[in-house]
Amino acid sequence: MTKLKADRYEIRFSGSGGQGIITAAVVLAEAIAGSGKNHVCQTQSYGPEARGGTSKAEVVISKDLIDYPKVIELDLLLAMNQASCDTYFPDLKPEGLLVVDSTLVDQIPTDRSISIPFTQIAVKQAGKKLVANMVALGAVVHLTRVISPKALESTLMAKVPKGTEQMNLKAFRSGIRAAKKFDLEQLPPTVTPEEEEV
Amino acid sequence: MxxxxxxxxxxxxxxxxxxxxxxxxxxxxxxxxxxxxxxxxxxxxxxxxxxxxxxxxxxxxxxxxxxxxxxxxxxxxxxxxxxxxxxxxxxxxxxxxxxxxxxxxxxxxxxxxxxxxxxxxxxxxxxxxxxxxxxxxxxxxxxxxxxxxxxxxxxxxxxxxxxxxxxxxxxxxxxxxxxxxxxxxxxxxxxxIEVIDRITPSMPPEWYIPYKNNSKGVPPMSALGDGFRHHVTGLVHDVRGFPTQTPHEIEAFISRLFRKVTQGFHEIQITQSYLMDDATVAVIAYGSVVRSAQRAIIDARNQGVKAGLLQLTTLFPFPRHVVENVLKQCRFVLVPEMNIGQISREVKRVNQFGTHVEKYNRIDGQLITPDEICVKLLTTLG
Amino acid sequence: MPKEVTKLIHKYLRHDKTFPHVWCPGCGNGIVLGALIRAIDKIGLQKDEVVLASGIGCSGRMNVYVDFNTLHTTHGRSLTFATGVKLANPSLTVISVMGDGDATAIGGNHLIHAARRNLNLTAIIINNQIYGMTGGQYSPTTPYGSYASTAVYGHIEHTFSIAELTATAGAAFVGRGTVYHVTLLQKLIEKAIQKRGFSVVEIMSNCHIHYGRRNKMGDPVTMLQWLKDHAVPVEKAREMTSDLPEDKFTIGILADVEKPIYTEEYQKIRDQSTSKQ
Structure with a gap:
């Protein structure tokens, strides 16, 4: 899907500092920019610490020039820990999608969610939990189709530190594989089920 | 590049x-x-x-x-x-x-x-x-x-x-x-890309008077070491660059400093209008808040309010004439800022038209959202 | 002989509008300016290739009188402007004239970092141990126990030595002279300008009006006599078996070391970065 339905598509990556949240968002944004098809805006908020603390990065994608650069209503929330899942879940639009790292998030607030053990996969498949962000990015790319995996891979290879390309690539691909097991059609249509009449 | x-x-x-x-x-x-x-x-x-x-x-x-x-x-x-x-x-x-x-x-x-x-x-x-x-x-x-x-x-x-x-x-x-x-x-x-360089002296060094007035008020500028030796000082100075305490020299100097900018108002004062042609209410904004305002005026229009936006790229010298035109045209002007209200004071200062001007401020380190501006536009009209 | 000296001075002075000068009769600043002019003339620098920067204070007014590229900056910041000038045009000879308050109080941070950075600049610091222009307030070099307009009960702060401070901070050349020892002064300034690297000349000078009068030395002769009596040539001091008495100071070349200069080092970065492109 590089053709967007609405005027903007909004993704938020969230977790704790050091999980590579911002890197994942930047790689995605650069890949989308490089494809030349859509406009993209990537922002982040951060505290003073380089490790630990909370980390949040947003990517807004649009056919047109992007005015307001931040998230208005989230289409997809990636939560890499419980705190960020709890904090940001309310920002999802009703038909939005929650994606969590089930290694670190066990209380999931909606059934319209995809749980994948990103950190566990990173350790198993790529040998380092450091690349959990790329596993997650693989899943996000597959689920949103905002960019072709191929285009993203070439950005990823150019963007990650020299010598870590293969490890990151492996992580990214295992993320795609993990996400392929899910069928979005099977999920409930909204994140908050309509109230049932009693 | x-x-x-x-x-x-x-x-x-x-x-x-x-x-x-x-x-x-x-x-x-x-x-x-x-x-x-x-x-x-x-x-x-x-x-x-x-x-x-x-x-x-x-x-x-x-x-x-x-x-x-x-x-x-x-x-x-x-x-x-x-x-x-x-x-x-x-x-x-x-x-x-x-x-x-x-x-x-x-x-x-x-x-x-x-x-x-x-x-x-x-x-x-x-x-x-x-x-x-x-x-x-x-x-x-x-x-x-x-x-x-x-x-x-x-x-x-x-x-x-x-x-x-x-x-x-x-x-x-x-x-x-x-x-x-x-x-x-x-x-x-x-x-x-248009690139402008400072004007350098074209006369022989002995004729060069470094701060001499001219029609533009901007004297040619030599570079240190290129033969036009003169004195550069933070003291008020005469046309040669030497310190002066002579009232008419002081007055002439400070006046020229202002005149050179005043004469350039037309090109210095950069603004941009969005949907202003038929606007009855307007947002005046600058910096990142412009982006929220761009979305807000469209949202407001979708709800039937003829909203426009004046983006100030030049804040100073304050683009008074353009702002005055907006004030004349609209019955309500909103000035959203991520401060306690700094440009809104300037807008109010030049509001000689009885236009209803309001500020909208956030000082919590967060960007003002389109929604906040839109709501303000819709509700202030009552 | 005096005529020759006069001729030389007139070659470099600006006669249009800038005189009479602002300094008090008997001020050491004139002696410093004379030595500076003779040094520049002896080295054979062209007027166009010299930039004489200054800060604020009596010393700050020095450059307006001479026909070089002259840059009278803000208080204590002379070296920061000089740094920009030198980096933009390394072929210029950039000399910064400062006072003790100018260079070591408000400009102290710039001074030590300029020394550390080692641009090919010369700092001439006239140390008259007081803020003269503003009316005799104490400076970082006002001696403990002496009097100033803001230390009427006696000064309780301790001084530091400008020469030793800059040598420690990494200056490639440090000399100290006085306005009494004029021949040495000219020689030190010559050497400092010719030194490749950051050079400092601290010049002990007299402000009999604002320092002297408050400290029983109210005329220039007494103050020059004091400078003569308290200056010890550095060679002699090295031979002394005991420490130098606290009220005495050394004169001569205190530091002279070779180290890479900033603009040449930066050129290497330019070459390296271009080849990496």
Whole structure:
């Protein structure tokens, strides 16, 4: 899907500092920019610490020039820990999608969610939990189709530190594989089920 | 910037775009001191400048950074520094020197929450009045605000051009949001960018009178060492550059400093209107808030309100005429800012038309949302 | 002989509008300016290639009188402007004249970092141990126990030595002279300008009006006599078996070391970065 339905598509990556949240968002944004098809805006908020603390990065994608650069209503929330899942879940639009790292998030607030053990996969498949962000990015790319995996891979290879390309690539691909097991059609249509009449 | 890049859409941070603009404008000297959220400008220039024969230096503080860029500019090299609020405060002293000695230079202030150390990683717009009146004494200055990465490029080029043309320091007000947002930008090819250089003396050195008045009020500027030896001072000086306490010389000098900027109002005062033609209510905004306002006026129109937006790129000299036209045209004008209300005061100052002007402010380090502006537009109409 | 000296001075002075000068009769600044002019003339520098920067204070007014590229900056910041000038045009000879308050109080941070950075600049610091222009307030070099307009009960702060401070901070050349020892002074300034690297000449001078009068030395002769009596040639001091008495100071060349200069080092960065492109 590089053709967007609405005027903007909004993704938020969230977790704790050091999980590579911002890197994942930047790689995605650069890949989308490089494809030349859509406009993209990537922002982040951060505290003073380089490790630990909370980390949040947003990517807004649009056919047109992007005015307001931040998230208005989230289409997809990636939560890499419980705190960020709890904090940001309310920002999802009703038909939005929650994606969590089930290694670190066990209380999931909606059934319209995809749980994948990103950190566990990173350790198993790529040998380092450091690349959990790329596993997650693989899943996000597959689920949103905002960019072709191929285009993203070439950005990823150019963007990650020299010598870590293969490890990151492996992580990214295992993320795609993990996400392929899910069928979005099977999920409930909204994140908050309509109230049932009693 | 290579030709290959020039037509392509690329992802740039606002701070990176400032660098591209500065280099395109001919900036070859940068002195700075590390500070969030402006440091990327230093970091990128430390890589780029030596490659093209330019000079980057990290000084011991912002006072020294400002002194160094004034010195380099006096030696004939286009110069810039970049900082945030606390550093901007330190620069005020030598910024005043640049004003009185008419030294072209560009100062980028990436605004964060203040006062003091404030909110280092959050956007704000609290330095507007400091940009205008930060250094002591009556002085002319040009202050430009940017709201996108593309503007960071274009307005930085413009800042250098205005500074060179008028021999006035130009301050670019960015903010943490603009500075750190990465977004798609298509930079214009190099040959489409207008670059203005200062006028240098064409007469023989013995005829050169460094601060002599002329029709534009901007005397030609020699570079240190090029044969036009003269005195440069932060004291009020006569046309030769020598200190003076003679009232008519003082008056003539200070008046010329203001006149040269006043005469250039038409090109210095940059604004942009959005959906203003039939607007009955308007938002006046600058910096990253413009982006929220752009969306807000469309949302308001979708709900039946004829809303428009006036974007102020030039904050000072305050674009009075354009603002007055908006005030004349609309019955309600909203001025949203990430401060306690600084440009709203200017808008109110020039409101001679009984127009209902309201400010809308956030001082919590968060960007004002489109929704907040839209709601305000809809509810104030009652 | 005096005529020759006069001729030389007139070659470099600006006669249009800038005189009479602002200094008090008997001020040491004139002696410093004379030595500076003779040094520049002896080296054979062209007027166009010299930039004489200054800060604020009586010393700050020095450059307006001479026909070089002159840059009268803000208080304490002379070296920061000089740094920009030198980096933008390394072919210029950039000399910064400062006072003790100018260079070591408000400009102290710039001074030590300029020394550390090692640009090919010369700092001439006239140390008259007081803020003269503003009316005799104490400076970082006002001696403990002496009097100033802001130390009428006696000064309780301790001084530091400008020469030793800058040598420690990394200056490539440091000399100290006085306005009494004029021949030595000219020689030190010559050597400092010719030194490749950051050079400092600290010049002990007299402000009999604002320092002397408050400290029982109210005329220039008494103050020059004091300078003569308290200056010890550095060679002689090295031979002494005991420490130098606290009220005495050394004169001569205190440091002279070879180290890479900034502009040449930066050129290497330029070459390296271009080849990496």
């Amino acid at each position: 290579t030709k290959r890049q020039s037509k392509k859409r690329i992802l740039l941070q606002g701070n990176e775009a400032v660098v591209e603009g500065a280099l395109a404008a001919g900036c070859r000297f940068f002195a700075g001191y590390p500070i969030t959220p402006a440091s990327e400008i230093s970091e990128v220039l430390s890589v780029r400048l030596p490659k093209i024969g330019g000079t980057f230096i990290q000084m011991e503080d912002e006072i020294a950074s400002m002194g160094a860029i004034v010195g380099a500019s006096l030696a004939g090299v286009k110069s810039m520094t970049a900082t945030s609020g606390p550093g901007f405060s330190l620069m005020q002293e030598n910024l005043g020197f640049a004003c009185i000695a008419e030294v072209p230079c560009v100062v980028v202030n990436v605004m964060r929450g203040g006062p003091s150390t404030g909110l280092p990683t959050n956007p704000a717009q609290g330095d507007v009045m400091q940009a205008r009146w930060g250094t002591h004494g009556d002085h002319p200055i040009i202050v430009l605000a940017v709201s996108t990465a593309l503007e960071c490029f274009e307005i930085t080029v413009k800042a250098f051009n205005l500074s060179e043309k008028y021999r006035v320091p130009v301050i670019i007000l960015s903010d943490e949001m603009v500075a750190h947002t990465r977004e798609t930008v298509t930079l214009p090819p190099h040959d489409e």
